[in-house]
Amino acid sequence: MTAAAIPPEIDRWFACRGWRVRRHQADMLTAADAGRHALLVADTGAGKTLAGFLPTLAAFCPSRLAGAAPPDGLHTLYVSPLKALAHDVQRNLLTPVAEMGLPIRIETRSGDTPSDRKARQRARPPHVLLTTPESLSLLLSYPEAAAMFAGLQRIVIDEIHAFATGKRGDLLALSLARLQAIAPGLRRVGLSATLADPDAFRGWLAPWGEIDTVALVMGEKGADPHVALLLPTEERIPWSGHAATWAIPQLYDRIRAHRTTLVFTNTRFLAEYIFQQLWSANDDHLPIGIHHGSLSKEARRKVEGAMARGELRALVCTASLDLGVDWGDIDLVVQMGAPKGSSRLLQRIGRANHRLDQPSEALLVPGNRFEFLEAMAAVQAVEEGQRDGEDFRPGGLDVLAQHVMACACAGPFHEADLLAEVRSSLAYAWVDGAAFARVLDFVATGGYALRSYEKFRRIVRERDGRWRLAHPEQAARHRLNAGIIVDAEMLDVRFRNGRSLGRVEEQFGASLKPGDTFRFAGLDLEVEALRDLELIVRAARRSATIPSYMGQRMPISTHLADRVRALLADRAGWARFPDDVREWLEVQDWRSHLPAPGRLLVESFPHLGLAYTTYYTFEGWNANQSLGMLITRRMEDRGLGPLGFVATDYTLAVWGMKPVDDPAAMLSPDILTHEFVDWVQQSYLLRRAFREVAVISGLVERQHPGKRKSGRQVTFSTDLIFDVLRKYEPDHLLIQAAWADARARMTDVARVADLLDRAAREIDHVHLDRISPLSVPVLSMIGRESLPSGAADDELLAEAETLASLAMRPDPVAED
Structure with a gap:
């Protein structure tokens, strides 16, 4: 591909901030100008989000418009796994748009968006809409979806690793197929910092069989993170347990010595317990908060706001902040207990500093001896740049049934057309005519055993062969109940x-x-x-x-488990272990x-x-x-x-x-x-x-x-x-x-x-x-x-x- 010219407006904006357009950011613009889809894999702090949006910003620059009117209607969709992430991206995008004077309207849409604004967005969409997979699927269920998305140029999928391999990924894959049918010129973009197999994600991102249309852009390498293990100064590493309460005095000293510390735990119970222990040790009355999924939305937003304003010295959290927003004052990340996977650990480490040219500082605190070995294995994986992740599996039939209903809400459809559309995604390329007919029959009747019940009759076939809603009220019922996340x-x-x-x-x-x-x-x-x-x-x-x-807890990844076994087999490497761990393994080896x-x-x-x-x-x-x-x-x-x-x-x-x-x-x-x-x-x-x-x-x-x-x-x-x-x-x-x-x-x-x-x-x-x-x-x-x-x-x-x-x-x- 021929390198794209960076619009002068963008060049000047970067220069005024003392920055430069990084190579991977320019490559994303080059891929867009060549009409290709793109997958960007770059470290946290490398400006991934800005790279994903750079072609959109360029499209609205006066130097590229050359006197023509700015693009009208919805130009770019941004999809993230978290509503909070979409709101944070909106804040970060508004600054360059305002400072460059670009005529771009940016809005968010989620379950929290007022209904009148949602209606206005469908009638008069912004240029850039930031949303989630579920909200996008609901948008596609409206009759005006075809007109709304007809001119769509780009869809940017952030943190693609976080949900592409699960059912939310299935739903998004089906939405991508529908959008591509509505807007054939649509270009797909994926962003991630932690992918073990980028080609697998290129296959998921591309229309089925068109992986070569997805350019793989690798980000500039940032500063290597500083990752250390916290070990007892006087006691031995415990034989068992997960709370690592032995570390609380040392951890509190680290919090005192840093501006802002993010303390990750693997469960909500452990987050509460560590939070209580830190408060008991908090003789200086430092502002320390807690964040996890069981807290109310109001409580989480309050803590997020305090972090954004730099008012907290430490925040104890769970995976709820794995995909954290950009809090620049964090200068230490702590992982309490085993990391369970190198990709998850890297994602968490990246919360510190959030700058490509400055090393992130992280501390691993093992709760027991096996967790010490796991932490050692994770540090090795981070140093070697090794990632782990879940494999892709066939798309779920339950998600496909939900999508079929959404399509019917948007308007009547022909079975063959929708099947071809569904099969254009990797997740559902396996669906043949017989399997799709079963899905349609289920949506239409509930299946053989339930077809006599009127309540399960949601779509019907018209005389011309098209499928439509059995009753108009079914659309409202679908939109009220659609979604992938079923609360545990x-x-x-x-x-x-x-x-x-x-x-x-x-x-x-x-x-x-x-x-x-x-x-x-x-x-x-x-x-x-x-x-x-x-x-x-x-x-x-x-x-x-x-x-x-x-x-309930996260299992150790296969990749990390293999590394732990390798550590056990490497007897010469035991010299690096604390005396009590080395003795434990030596006696085991002897006996x-x-x-x-x-x-x-x-x-x-x-x-x-x-x-x-x-x-x-x-x-x-x-x-x-x-x-x-x-x-x-x-x-x-x-x-x-x-x-x-x-x-x-x-x-x-x-x-x-x-x-x-x-x-x-x-x-x-x-x-x-x-x-x-x-x-x-x-x-x-x-x-x-x-x-x-x-x-x-x-x-x-x-x-x-x-x-x-x-x-x-x-x-x-x-x-x-x-x-x-x-x-x-x-x-x-x-x-x-x-x-x-x-x-x-x-x-x-x-x-x-x-x-x-x-x-x-x-x-x-x-x-x-x-x-x-x-x-x-x-x-x-x-x-x-x-x-x-x-x-x-x-x-x-x-x-x-x-x-x-x-x-x-x-x-x-x-x-x-």
């Missing part, structure tokens, strides 16, 4: 007499079936039923099979084995009169939890008397009355065709997945005019429909979609399958006479629920020290 529910844990014990995440409760036992609030409980968002329990007559309720890359270490040993087996999988908590469910069922069938299991990201420990002499038999691949299917069907996993796809597809409505259904009401409705379909139409489109979700998201079955594949090839099975050093962290968690306050960490540490004294004792041990 918490389950009340109750005895039958109504006594409440607390709340657990629904994903945990959904994995249980009647008769399963788990430990919660200090009690061994047996599940009687799950109904209307209540987990009904009774006192268990035996020890809990799942002895620790650990709550047993260490997990080796490409192999599965399994240990068997007696403990407190029971037979224990530990599987060092490194496949993440979700996969290990699922595997624990399956292995205990298989042990039961074989008469081994399983009594319980506990899972971490790294390890699965299972125990019972009799030892597992052949772990390969526990891990044969047919466990995924027999026990897995049986477990999912008997538990509530499929029912929970069905509720989500039923809401997304529009089969069950969350809102009516002036009234929103409670989570309990939605659950009741979807449960009734689920029971009908399971009985009369088990191959229903939504049952199929629910199975896909249960396998991919809820059980992480792909990682379980990878583990089984590894087990089929190479297992290192070691028989020991007692607990091993490497198994201390997981066994110390037995019976220690992770309470919201995080206070259970003290119990974890005490139990771990007791187990460690046994595991690290140097007397000889028998092995096989």
Whole structure:
């Protein structure tokens, strides 16, 4: 491509600020002038957003207009995963537009936008509209969409890595296909700082089969971040626990020494706990805030405003600020606990300084010894520029059903035309005529088992073959209920007499079936039923099979897990580790084995009169939890008397009355065709997945005019429909979609399958006479629920020290 000339207005604006147009910014203008789509991968602080908008600004520069009138109507769409990010971009764009005197009107549109402004935007759109995937889909559902988007020139998708691989990405992919059909000259632009596989995202961004039309623009390399590990000055790194409370005094000193510190945690519970601990240490009364998704919108906006004004010295937060707005005063980022992925860590590190030529400063605070290894692996990955991320998977049928309904709201359509449009996206290129006909039939009737109910009749076929709305009111109902994000529910844990014990995440409760036992609030409980968002329990007559309720959290990425295994295998590299970590690994190596890359270490040993087996999988908590469910069922069938299991990201420990002499038999691949299917069907996993796809597809409505259904009401409705379909139409489109979700998201079955594949090839099975050093962290968690306050960490540490004294004792041990 021939380099594009930078308009003098833009050149002067950069020069007045003491800046220069960076090479990747100029390359984005060159790609636009050549009529190409573009994907920009550049570090945080590299001016990605401005690069994405540079062709838009250029199009309105007088030097390029050469006396012609400025473009009229909607010229550029900007799509971001967060409403707050869109508002921040608007603020940052208004400055150059005003200072260059460009005739550009910029507005935002989201669920918070007043209805009169939304109506005005459809009739007289601004030149640049900043929005979210859901709001864009709703815009496309209006009859005036074709006129509104006919002249659209560009769509800029920011933080593309954050949602392209999920259902929000499916919805946006379908919207892109529709926009391209309306405006064939439309050019697509993606922006990201953290992509492991840029070509995969080029394929997603491009119209299907046209990846070569997407120019890949790599940003100028910025200053390397300064990433360090915070280690105890006097104490040892804890064996177990996640709160890293040992670090609070040191962390507070760092906050005092910096202008503004962003403290990331991996869960909302941990954010609250760390916030409380910092306030207890806050003798200087420093302004410290907290930000996470459970807080009210007003509370979050208040904190965001205080940060933007530079009024806070520290902010404790969760992934709610992973895609943070541009707060230039942040000069330190802290990651409490394990980072879980190099891309996520890089994204968080980039919040500091937010300038390409200045290094970001970051501090990793491991909560335990495995988290130390994970933090070391993450630092290595950052230093080597390695990224990780989720793979693309086929688009969801529930999202496709929602899109079909949106298209019908905009006006009648021909089946063949819409199918061709849908198939022009990578996510739905797999959809053939038969699959699309099933989707249309579902939207039209609800499916075979529901077609006699008028309420499920949303579209009809006209005599000329076109599909249209069954009734005009269906459009308003669709716009009221459309969306992809289905709020996660918490389950009340109750005895039958109504006594409440607390709340657990629904994903945990959904994995249980009647008769399963788990430990919660200090009690061994047996599940009687799950109904209307209540987990009904009774006192268990035996020890809990799942002895620790650990709550929801992010799993370690496959890439980072591989790096941790490599650290364990690199004995020469242990010299860099603290003495207590090095001793831990040396004794493990002497007494047993260490997990080796490409192999599965399994240990068997007696403990407190029971037979224990530990599987060092490194496949993440979700996969290990699922595997624990399956292995205990298989042990039961074989008469081994399983009594319980506990899972971490790294390890699965299972125990019972009799030892597992052949772990390969526990891990044969047919466990995924027999026990897995049986477990999912008997538990509530499929029912929970069905509720989500039923809401997304529009089969069950969350809102009516002036009234929103409670989570309990939605659950009741979807449960009734689920029971009908399971009985009369088990191959229903939504049952199929629910199975896909249960396998991919809820059980992480792909990682379980990878583990089984590894087990089929190479297992290192070691028989020991007692607990091993490497198994201390997981066994110390037995019976220690992770309470919201995080206070259970003290119990974890005490139990771990007791187990460690046994595991690290140097007397000889028998092995096989």
